[in-house]
Amino acid sequence: MSLIVQKFGGTSVKDAERIQNVARIVTDTYKAGNDVVVVVSAQGDTTDDLIEKANEINPDASxxxxxxxxxxxxxxxxALLxxxxxxxxxxxxxxxxxxxxxxxxxxxxAARIKRIDTGRLTKELDKKKIVVVAGFQGLNRFDDVSTLGRGGSDTSAVAIAAAMHAKCCQIYTDVDGVYTADPRKVPGAKKLEEITYDEMLELATLGAQVLHNRSVEMAKKYNVDLEVLSSLERVPGTKVKEAVKVEQMLIKGVAKDNDVARISIIGVPDEPGIAFKIFSQLAGEKINVDIILQSVGRNNTKDIAFTVPQSQVKQAVEALKTNPTVMHASSITHDETVSKVSIVGAGMETHPGVAAKMFEALFDANINIQMISTSEIKISVLIAQEDADRAVSAVHSKFFG
Amino acid sequence: MSLIVQKFGGTSVKDAERIQNVARIVTDTYKAGNDVVVVVSAQGDTTDDLIEKANEINPDASxxxxxxxxxxxxxxxxALLxxxxxxxxxxxxxxxxxxxxxxxxxxxxAARIKRIDTGRLTKELDKKKIVVVAGFQGLNRFDDVSTLGRGGSDTSAVAIAAAMHAKCCQIYTDVDGVYTADPRKVPGAKKLEEITYDEMLELATLGAQVLHNRSVEMAKKYNVDLEVLSSLERVPGTKVKEAVKVEQMLIKGVAKDNDVARISIIGVPDEPGIAFKIFSQLAGEKINVDIILQSVGRNNTKDIAFTVPQSQVKQAVEALKTNPTVMHASSITHDETVSKVSIVGAGMETHPGVAAKMFEALFDANINIQMISTSEIKISVLIAQEDADRAVSAVHSKFFG
Known part of the structure; x- marks a missing residue:
C-alpha cells in the first residue's frame, strides 16, 4: 500500500462544482488502492475576503x-471537501x-514547520480513511494557531509527504505542468516531462510561479518526488525530482520577472571593502539583493549597480543614504522600469555556447542588455521592462523554436 | 479584582461597526477594573451561509x-473582535x-460540555488580557471539533462563568431585557428588573426566547448571576438569579408559543396503563409531549389529548398508528392551528386567584380555552392560534394594565 499526498489550491476548490471535481480525483486515487492524504487551501477568494474584513476593523491588527x-x-x-x-x-x-x-x-x-507529529494521520490512514488536511496552518508551542505564509499549502503537502514517506506528492493547480515559458504568452512553449529541484527553484525564483520555493526546497531536502498537474484535465504533468533522464533537453525554461528594480551608486571612492560595507548594510536591513555589477575603477572611483525587489527599493535607497561609504558617492539612482529574463537548465555550465546563444537572440531582437548574471544552472539578463515579453519570445524560439 | 463574562450573539457582531460597538462595551468594562472574558457567536448570517454551502455539496454530510x-x-x-x-x-x-x-x-x-480546563483562561487573565472566546464549540475526547447546538454560545458563557466563579455573566442581545410580554406586540409590556431562574426557564420554554434553556439550567445549577441586556443601548437589563426582591410583582410575564400542535386520541378502551403505553412509546421516539389532558371515562372508553412541537406531529401520529393500544381507538386527530398562552411567576401557587384572573381575562375577550395546564410557577392554556395575540394582550392588561 503506497501513500500519495495530493494538494489542491484555492481555485481548485473555489465552488461546489470544483470541490466535487477534486473529490472525484481523490476518490479515484483511493479506489485504485492507494492511501491518500489531501491538503487543501482556502476557497478562491476567502482569504482576500477575510483580509478585507480585518483591514476594515484594524489595519494594524496583530x-x-x-x-x-x-x-x-x-x-x-x-470540511466541504x-x-x-x-x-x-x-x-x-x-x-x-x-x-x-x-x-x-x-x-x-510566516511560520516555519518545526515538526509533524504524525500519530493522528497514521491512525486515520490505518482506519482506511482518506485524510483531508488544512494546508497553510499549524500550531506553535504556546498552542496558538499559526500560518505558514505564501505558498504555505504546498509546503504543508510536501512536509506531510516527507514525514510519512509518501510515494509522491502531487501538486494540482490550474496549469497542467511546468512549461519552457509562460504558455499564455509564448505560443511555442512546451510542457516539460521532468525537471530537477534546482531547475524548479530557479524557475520559481524567476517568476514562473508554479510552485513556491519553500516547498521545492523542502522536497529537495527530503527527496520527495513532486508532480505538478492540472486539477481540470487528467493528463500527465511535470515531475520534479533529484535527477532527470539524460536525454532531457539542456535548457528547461525561459522566465521573466518584473518584480525587480535596479539601484546604481555612481562614483564611490575606489578603496577596499566598499562592496562589503554596502551589502552588509543591506543584508542587515533584510533587503534581498540579486544581480550585482561593479564597474572597473576610474579616476579613483567605481560604480556599483544591483537589483532588489520593487517593494524594497525605497527602503534600500533610504538606508544607503545614511551609509558613510555611499555618502561620498556622486549619486544614487534607481530604475523600476526593468525586467529580468533568464534561462534555466542544469548542466549549462559545461556548454559554454548557451550564454552566447541567448545573447545572440537578444541582439537579433535589438534588445539592449543592462546587466548579466550567471550561475551553474541559470543565466539572467536585466533589460528594459518594455522589451521583456519580446525578449522571452526571442530567447525561447532560439532554444525551442 | 472581579471577573465578568460577557456574551454577544451573531447580530451584535454582524459587521465592522457592530464589532467596534462590542469592543467599546468590553474595553469599558475592562478599564473599570474588571477581568473580562467575552464569548461571541458567529457573525450574523455566517452560520446560515456555511450550512447552505454544505447542503449544496452534501445534504447528508456527517x-x-x-x-x-x-x-x-x-x-x-x-479574531475580528x-x-x-x-x-x-x-x-x-x-x-x-x-x-x-x-x-x-x-x-x-448537540454536544454537552463535560468540563472546562481553565488553565489557559486563567493564564491569559493573569497577564491582564481581555480573553475573547469562541462560543458554541469545543473538542471531544478524540480531539475532534464539536458544536453545542442551539443556544450554544449562551451555554459557553455560563459555563465559563461557573468554572471561573465569575461575579456575573452578561448576555448581550438585541432586546434590553426580559419583558412581561413581547414588547413588539403588546404596547404595555414592562421590562422586568429581576426574575428567577425557574421563571426564566418557563418563559424560555413558552416561546419568549431571550435565553436558551440549557444556559439558564446551567446558571441555576451553578448559581451564576445572569443579566440580559442590550448591546446597543447602555441601560440596565434584567437580572436572572435564584431569588428576587420580595416586592417584585407576582406575575413575571405573559408568553405565547405557536410551535405547538394538539393530537387527540378519541375512544381508547378505558383500562389501566393506557397513558403509560402511549407516552412511553412517544418518549421512546424522543417526542416532547407537553400539556396532557385525559377525559373522564365514558362507555368504557376515554379520550386523551396532548400537545407536541409542530415538527413532531407527523412522527407522533405515525408512531401512534402502530401502537396496539391506540389501534383500538375510534380515531386520532391532530390540530396545528393552536397556540399556547401562559403566565409565569414564582409564588403563584399560593395565590389561587391568579388562575381565575387569567381565565376571566380570556372570557372577557371571548376566547375559548381548549386545554389547561398548571405548574407551581406557570399556568398555560391552549387556544385557537388566531386568538393568540388577542389573548396575550387581554391577559397582560389584566395583570399589568
Missing part, C-alpha cells in the same frame, strides 16, 4: 489574530493543521 | 464534518473553544 482569522478559511474548505468525499461513499476525515500534527515556530504569518 | 465547518464561523468573529479591541489599545487574546478548554461529549452538533 499577526497572531490575523493568523487566527485566516486559518478559518482552510477549515471551511476541508470531506462532505463531497462522503457523498461519493468513501471513508474520510478532515483535520485542521494542529490536528494533523503541524508544530511551527511562533513567527506568525 | 455531523462531524458539519461541526468542523460551522466552527469556522466563531473563529472569524473572535480581538482586532477591534487591539485597536482600542487594550491587551487581548482570542481563543477557540478547545484553546479555552471546552471538553465535550461526542454528540456532534
Amino acid at each position: 499577526k497572531r489574530e490575523r493568523d487566527m482569522l485566516l486559518a478559518a478559511g482552510e477549515q471551511i474548505s476541508i 470531506a462532505m463531497a468525499i462522503e457523498k461519493m461513499g468513501c471513508p474520510v476525515v478532515s483535520l485542521l493543521g494542529w490536528q494533523a500534527g503541524f508544530l511551527t515556530d511562533s513567527n506568525h504569518s | 455531523k462531524r464534518e458539519r461541526d468542523m465547518l460551522l466552527a469556522a464561523g466563531e473563529q472569524i468573529s473572535i 480581538a482586532m477591534a479591541i487591539e485597536k482600542m489599545g487594550c491587551p487581548v487574546v482570542s481563543l477557540l473553544g478547545w484553546q479555552a478548554g471546552f471538553l465535550t461529549d461526542s454528540n456532534h452538533s
Whole structure:
C-alpha cells in the first residue's frame, strides 16, 4: 500500500462544482488502492475576503489574530471537501493543521514547520480513511494557531509527504505542468516531462510561479518526488525530482520577472571593502539583493549597480543614504522600469555556447542588455521592462523554436 | 479584582461597526477594573451561509464534518473582535473553544460540555488580557471539533462563568431585557428588573426566547448571576438569579408559543396503563409531549389529548398508528392551528386567584380555552392560534394594565 499526498489550491476548490471535481480525483486515487492524504487551501477568494474584513476593523491588527482569522478559511474548505468525499461513499476525515500534527515556530504569518507529529494521520490512514488536511496552518508551542505564509499549502503537502514517506506528492493547480515559458504568452512553449529541484527553484525564483520555493526546497531536502498537474484535465504533468533522464533537453525554461528594480551608486571612492560595507548594510536591513555589477575603477572611483525587489527599493535607497561609504558617492539612482529574463537548465555550465546563444537572440531582437548574471544552472539578463515579453519570445524560439 | 463574562450573539457582531460597538462595551468594562472574558457567536448570517454551502455539496454530510465547518464561523468573529479591541489599545487574546478548554461529549452538533480546563483562561487573565472566546464549540475526547447546538454560545458563557466563579455573566442581545410580554406586540409590556431562574426557564420554554434553556439550567445549577441586556443601548437589563426582591410583582410575564400542535386520541378502551403505553412509546421516539389532558371515562372508553412541537406531529401520529393500544381507538386527530398562552411567576401557587384572573381575562375577550395546564410557577392554556395575540394582550392588561 503506497501513500500519495495530493494538494489542491484555492481555485481548485473555489465552488461546489470544483470541490466535487477534486473529490472525484481523490476518490479515484483511493479506489485504485492507494492511501491518500489531501491538503487543501482556502476557497478562491476567502482569504482576500477575510483580509478585507480585518483591514476594515484594524489595519494594524496583530499577526497572531490575523493568523487566527485566516486559518478559518482552510477549515471551511476541508470540511466541504470531506462532505463531497462522503457523498461519493468513501471513508474520510478532515483535520485542521494542529490536528494533523503541524508544530511551527511562533513567527506568525510566516511560520516555519518545526515538526509533524504524525500519530493522528497514521491512525486515520490505518482506519482506511482518506485524510483531508488544512494546508497553510499549524500550531506553535504556546498552542496558538499559526500560518505558514505564501505558498504555505504546498509546503504543508510536501512536509506531510516527507514525514510519512509518501510515494509522491502531487501538486494540482490550474496549469497542467511546468512549461519552457509562460504558455499564455509564448505560443511555442512546451510542457516539460521532468525537471530537477534546482531547475524548479530557479524557475520559481524567476517568476514562473508554479510552485513556491519553500516547498521545492523542502522536497529537495527530503527527496520527495513532486508532480505538478492540472486539477481540470487528467493528463500527465511535470515531475520534479533529484535527477532527470539524460536525454532531457539542456535548457528547461525561459522566465521573466518584473518584480525587480535596479539601484546604481555612481562614483564611490575606489578603496577596499566598499562592496562589503554596502551589502552588509543591506543584508542587515533584510533587503534581498540579486544581480550585482561593479564597474572597473576610474579616476579613483567605481560604480556599483544591483537589483532588489520593487517593494524594497525605497527602503534600500533610504538606508544607503545614511551609509558613510555611499555618502561620498556622486549619486544614487534607481530604475523600476526593468525586467529580468533568464534561462534555466542544469548542466549549462559545461556548454559554454548557451550564454552566447541567448545573447545572440537578444541582439537579433535589438534588445539592449543592462546587466548579466550567471550561475551553474541559470543565466539572467536585466533589460528594459518594455522589451521583456519580446525578449522571452526571442530567447525561447532560439532554444525551442 | 472581579471577573465578568460577557456574551454577544451573531447580530451584535454582524459587521465592522457592530464589532467596534462590542469592543467599546468590553474595553469599558475592562478599564473599570474588571477581568473580562467575552464569548461571541458567529457573525450574523455566517452560520446560515456555511450550512447552505454544505447542503449544496452534501445534504447528508456527517455531523462531524458539519461541526468542523460551522466552527469556522466563531473563529472569524473572535479574531475580528480581538482586532477591534487591539485597536482600542487594550491587551487581548482570542481563543477557540478547545484553546479555552471546552471538553465535550461526542454528540456532534448537540454536544454537552463535560468540563472546562481553565488553565489557559486563567493564564491569559493573569497577564491582564481581555480573553475573547469562541462560543458554541469545543473538542471531544478524540480531539475532534464539536458544536453545542442551539443556544450554544449562551451555554459557553455560563459555563465559563461557573468554572471561573465569575461575579456575573452578561448576555448581550438585541432586546434590553426580559419583558412581561413581547414588547413588539403588546404596547404595555414592562421590562422586568429581576426574575428567577425557574421563571426564566418557563418563559424560555413558552416561546419568549431571550435565553436558551440549557444556559439558564446551567446558571441555576451553578448559581451564576445572569443579566440580559442590550448591546446597543447602555441601560440596565434584567437580572436572572435564584431569588428576587420580595416586592417584585407576582406575575413575571405573559408568553405565547405557536410551535405547538394538539393530537387527540378519541375512544381508547378505558383500562389501566393506557397513558403509560402511549407516552412511553412517544418518549421512546424522543417526542416532547407537553400539556396532557385525559377525559373522564365514558362507555368504557376515554379520550386523551396532548400537545407536541409542530415538527413532531407527523412522527407522533405515525408512531401512534402502530401502537396496539391506540389501534383500538375510534380515531386520532391532530390540530396545528393552536397556540399556547401562559403566565409565569414564582409564588403563584399560593395565590389561587391568579388562575381565575387569567381565565376571566380570556372570557372577557371571548376566547375559548381548549386545554389547561398548571405548574407551581406557570399556568398555560391552549387556544385557537388566531386568538393568540388577542389573548396575550387581554391577559397582560389584566395583570399589568
